[in-house]
Amino acid sequence: MGEKVNPSRRSLIGWGGAGLALGAAVAGGAVAMAEAGGDADPVAADTGGAVPFHGAHQAGIATPVQDRLHFAAFDVKTDDRAEFVQLLKDWTAAARRMTAGKAVGEGAYGGLAEAPPDDTGEALGLKPSRLTLTIGFGPSLFGKFGLDGQRPAALVDLPGFPGDNLDAARTGGDLCVQACADDPQVAVHAIRNLARIGFGKVAIRWSQLGFGKTSSTTPDAQTPRNLMGFKDGTRNIAGTETDRLKKFVWSADGDGPAWMSGGSYLVARRIRMNIETWDRTSLQEQEDVFGRDKGEGAPVGKAKEHDAPFLKAMKPDAHVRLAHPDSNGGITILRRGYSFTDGTDGLGRLDAGLFFLAYMRDVRKGFIPLQRRLSASDALNEYIQHVGSAVFAVPPGVRDTDDWWGRALFSGSAKSSESAESAEGA
Amino acid sequence: MGEKVNPSRRSLIGWGGAGLALGAAVAGGAVAMAEAGGDADPVAADTGGAVPFHGAHQAGIATPVQDRLHFAAFDVKTDDRAEFVQLLKDWTAAARRMTAGKAVGEGAYGGLAEAPPDDTGEALGLKPSRLTLTIGFGPSLFGKFGLDGQRPAALVDLPGFPGDNLDAARTGGDLCVQACADDPQVAVHAIRNLARIGFGKVAIRWSQLGFGKTSSTTPDAQTPRNLMGFKDGTRNIAGTETDRLKKFVWSADGDGPAWMSGGSYLVARRIRMNIETWDRTSLQEQEDVFGRDKGEGAPVGKAKEHDAPFLKAMKPDAHVRLAHPDSNGGITILRRGYSFTDGTDGLGRLDAGLFFLAYMRDVRKGFIPLQRRLSASDALNEYIQHVGSAVFAVPPGVRDTDDWWGRALFSGSAKSSESAESAEGA
Numbered sequence: 043m044g045e046k047v048n049p050s051r052r053s054l055i056g057w058g059g060a061g062l063a064l065g066a067a068v069a070g071g072a073v074a075m076a077e078a079g080g081d082a083d084p085v086a087a088d089t090g091g092a093v094p095f096h097g098a099h100q101a102g103i104a105t106p107v108q109d110r111l112h113f114a115a116f117d118v119k120t121d122d123r124a125e126f127v128q129l130l131k132d133w134t135a136a137a138r139r140m141t142a143g144k145a146v147g148e149g150a151y152g153g154l155a156e157a158p159p160d161d162t163g164e165a166l167g168l169k170p171s172r173l174t175l176t177i178g179f180g181p182s183l184f185g186k187f188g189l190d191g192q193r194p195a196a197l198v199d200l201p202g203f204p205g206d207n208l209d210a211a212r213t214g215g216d217l218c219v220q221a222c223a224d225d226p227q228v229a230v231h232a233i234r235n236l237a238r239i240g241f242g243k244v245a246i247r248w249s250q251l252g253f254g255k256t257s258s259t260t261p262d263a264q265t266p267r268n269l270m271g272f273k274d275g276t277r278n279i280a281g282t283e284t285d286r287l288k289k290f291v292w293s294a295d296g297d298g299p300a301w302m303s304g305g306s307y308l309v310a311r312r313i314r315m316n317i318e319t320w321d322r323t324s325l326q327e328q329e330d331v332f333g334r335d336k337g338e339g340a341p342v343g344k345a346k347e348h349d350a351p352f353l354k355a356m357k358p359d360a361h362v363r364l365a366h367p368d369s370n371g372g373i374t375i376l377r378r379g380y381s382f383t384d385g386t387d388g389l390g391r392l393d394a395g396l397f398f399l400a401y402m403r404d405v406r407k408g409f410i411p412l413q414r415r416l417s418a419s420d421a422l423n424e425y426i427q428h429v430g431s432a433v434f435a436v437p438p439g440v441r442d443t444d445d446w447w448g449r450a451l452f453s454g455s456a457k458s459s460e461s462a463e464s465a466e467g468a
Numbered sequence: 469m470g471e472k473v474n475p476s477r478r479s480l481i482g483w484g485g486a487g488l489a490l491g492a493a494v495a496g497g498a499v500a501m502a503e504a505g506g507d508a509d510p511v512a513a514d515t516g517g518a519v520p521f522h523g524a525h526q527a528g529i530a531t532p533v534q535d536r537l538h539f540a541a542f543d544v545k546t547d548d549r550a551e552f553v554q555l556l557k558d559w560t561a562a563a564r565r566m567t568a569g570k571a572v573g574e575g576a577y578g579g580l581a582e583a584p585p586d587d588t589g590e591a592l593g594l595k596p597s598r599l600t601l602t603i604g605f606g607p608s609l610f611g612k613f614g615l616d617g618q619r620p621a622a623l624v625d626l627p628g629f630p631g632d633n634l635d636a637a638r639t640g641g642d643l644c645v646q647a648c649a650d651d652p653q654v655a656v657h658a659i660r661n662l663a664r665i666g667f668g669k670v671a672i673r674w675s676q677l678g679f680g681k682t683s684s685t686t687p688d689a690q691t692p693r694n695l696m697g698f699k700d701g702t703r704n705i706a707g708t709e710t711d712r713l714k715k716f717v718w719s720a721d722g723d724g725p726a727w728m729s730g731g732s733y734l735v736a737r738r739i740r741m742n743i744e745t746w747d748r749t750s751l752q753e754q755e756d757v758f759g760r761d762k763g764e765g766a767p768v769g770k771a772k773e774h775d776a777p778f779l780k781a782m783k784p785d786a787h788v789r790l791a792h793p794d795s796n797g798g799i800t801i802l803r804r805g806y807s808f809t810d811g812t813d814g815l816g817r818l819d820a821g822l823f824f825l826a827y828m829r830d831v832r833k834g835f836i837p838l839q840r841r842l843s844a845s846d847a848l849n850e851y852i853q854h855v856g857s858a859v860f861a862v863p864p865g866v867r868d869t870d871d872w873w874g875r876a877l878f879s880g881s882a883k884s885s886e887s888a889e890s891a892e893g894a
């Protein structure tokens with residue numbers, strides 16, 4: 043083992059061999075400088091399809107929705123705060139590289155070989171594919187590191203809703219990472235490498251692959267169909283609507299603890315569809331349940347998907363009518379869900395449905411009142427069942443190459459990176 | 469319910485309303501004529517990305533490998549041969565339409581509405597996405613309909629191999645359908661609609677989603693990486709290599725019963741990878757196990773993936789060395805496997821690996837001797853486990869709009885469609 047230099051192969055696959063240490067802050071800085079500059083690294087130069095990792099908000103929320111999802115909830119296995127902070131730094135450095143379309147380590151695989159490899163390799167040669175990685179902190183995380191005082195009031199444990207049939211093995215989690223990309227291999231690779239880096243410190247509690255987006259955050263785009271064949275959530279917030287994002291999605295100064303300013307809250311629900319029952323339901327009944335026509339997605343009595351709905355033309359328990367902001371005092375959430383199909387259950391029925399992901403400024407004012415209403419009255423309830431559930435505080439974006447996921451929470455300050463670093467003794 | 473004519477919406481979504489009966493042979497014929505002619509149906513006219521359904525061989529074998537897979541094994545629930553034959557005809561008509569990018573029924577959803585809908589709708593507006601649907605008949609099917617005499621000798625039950633840890637719930641099946649497409653929603657839609665059409669006559673026994681192809685049947689293409697990060701099976705048979713296809717893949721006249729002439733045999737194995745163990749294995753060990761380098765995929769001592777391997781330079785138990793035709797008296801199979809990730813097992817480990825699919829002319833001369841050797845000696849065995857298994861006889865292609873999946877088997881003749889129809893009394 044040890045060094046394994048093979049210049050011809052290195053040039054073939056296009057990875058430089060600078061040998062930066064994985065996860066150190068200095069490595070992140072050097073990488074970002076390389077990204078910004080016009081260096082000769084042919085992979086770094088090919089940034090087609092890369093979504094910027096740095097910003098005031100994490101990517102993967104207002105970002106135009108990618109085609110595929112791999113979502114993982116983790117349990118924290120360490121009670122050593124310094125070790126956990128180092129993991130967050132290591133993850134940030136890895137996420138910075140992977141979202142730029144790079145392998146986790148500089149060595150992979152033509153440069154300085156490492157043992158074991160510093161990247162699992164299955165995404166080598168694939169494009170960045172608009173990969174975004176978005177981290178969230180679950181309610182149970184705060185107590186583990188003496189941070190109960192930093193837990194936002196907006197991050198409440200979800201109450202039980204009528205009809206919930208939650209599987210504990212698909213519910214909760216101290217942490218989550220949402221990986222979205224246009225190539226599923228890129229999304230799977232990212233989660234796997236974060237899990238690998240976290241070995242011994244965190245463990246995957248549950249995970250979910252989503253094969254097709256069901257929402258759009260692109261203005262005027264057609265909403266993709268869910269597995270019921272319908273377009274739902276057609277009035278979603280577009281990523282360019284800064285006013286609605288500000289009002290309904292981003293946590294603002296004064297909303298709660300300072301470390302969440304610029305962050306958001308994520309509700310994840312695994313919603314199983316009773317596919318076989320739905321498929322034997324008449325078209326008229328299906329359209330009545332949603333309050334839309336199936337072909338175009340137009341609200342009842344309207345011609346096109348994006349026409350304003352006339353709610354009173356719908357049945358009282360129609361999904362669109364109940365879920366519409368006009369029926370809920372203006373409640374609006376940003377939906378980013380994916381269709382899933384996880385094979386077949388023991389009865390030969392497809393284990394398929396919607397992995398619902400929604401971002402909001404306050405769970406108490408977003409998902410909870412909306413779901414109270416829907417779970418009590420929605421005609422759709424006959425055909426669906428919520429079987430998994432989790433809620434996370436999604437911190438603001440990583441600002442620059444010195445910053446890392448959760449620094450403001452674990453260092454006590456969102457704004458002053460110097461004092462934060464020194465306060466923590468890093 | 470009943471008629472629901474809405475001409476403006478019909479034109480919006482582009483489906484004609486000719487109202488052909490689902491599944492009848494005459495409907496298939498009319499559809500195919502519409503495909504060939506220059507009719508005004510804007511969806512039918514958009515055949516970009518459609519793979520021809522008719523041919524001497526079924527599509528989905530030598531066809532260039534699509535990106536995504538939904539595979540389903542079915543149990544037959546009826547013992548009524550006429551009912552089962554009607555299902556095969558209905559499936560063929562539906563497959564003919566779906567592979568052309570059309571909904572199953574003409575009515576969906578702007579024309580003559582049907583109750584329940586004749587298509588589940590989630591693929592409306594999506595492209596054909598190179599969808600192929602490939603049917604196979606399992607060993608257990610023949611006895612159910614008094615066809616033991618037609619079971620090919622080449623379709624043997626697979627023996628147990630060392631290391632097998634087969635889950636009965638993911639093994640076997642009377643029938644299978646392999647759906648491959650570049651859009652997973654299109655592949656999922658196709659299997660779901662076949663299951664829906666088969667309700668009461670067949671039931672899904674198990675199914676598998678594959679998110680990334682691991683093989684190529686395109687000459688000179690780079691082999692996609694599996695979840696171990698390696699390119700494997702780089703000497704796969706290209707779809708254009710008619711000589712090797714004839715020698716190793718297609719069942720010929722005289723190989724067995726006449727109804728299989730032009731068909732092939734499919735072995736499906738769900739191969740779980742011990743991802744976490746593999747990821748902690750050194751790069752050198754990984755490369756030794758495969759007998760390739762990880763970055764480029766070149767055989768030991770060579771520079772490029774497609775360079776001819778020098779087998780003796782590899783360790784005796786290296787995967788490439790053991791699997792290579794030169795070590796196996798020339799055994800060659802056509803590989804068409806996909807990577808899968810089905811969440812996490814009860815121990816927090818990824819349930820991920822390779823859903824191995826391979827086509828061959830005779831299972832006794834293809835997979836069985838190859839796997840006997842690999843299961844006994846392959847260094848890879850430390851990192852993988854076969855957890856599901858099935859074998860199917862894949863009949864020849866549907867010749868024309870009068871033909872249907874399995875007609876030669878169920879009508880007793882592969883060549884004479886007139887006499888076959890009358891012999892069966894259809």
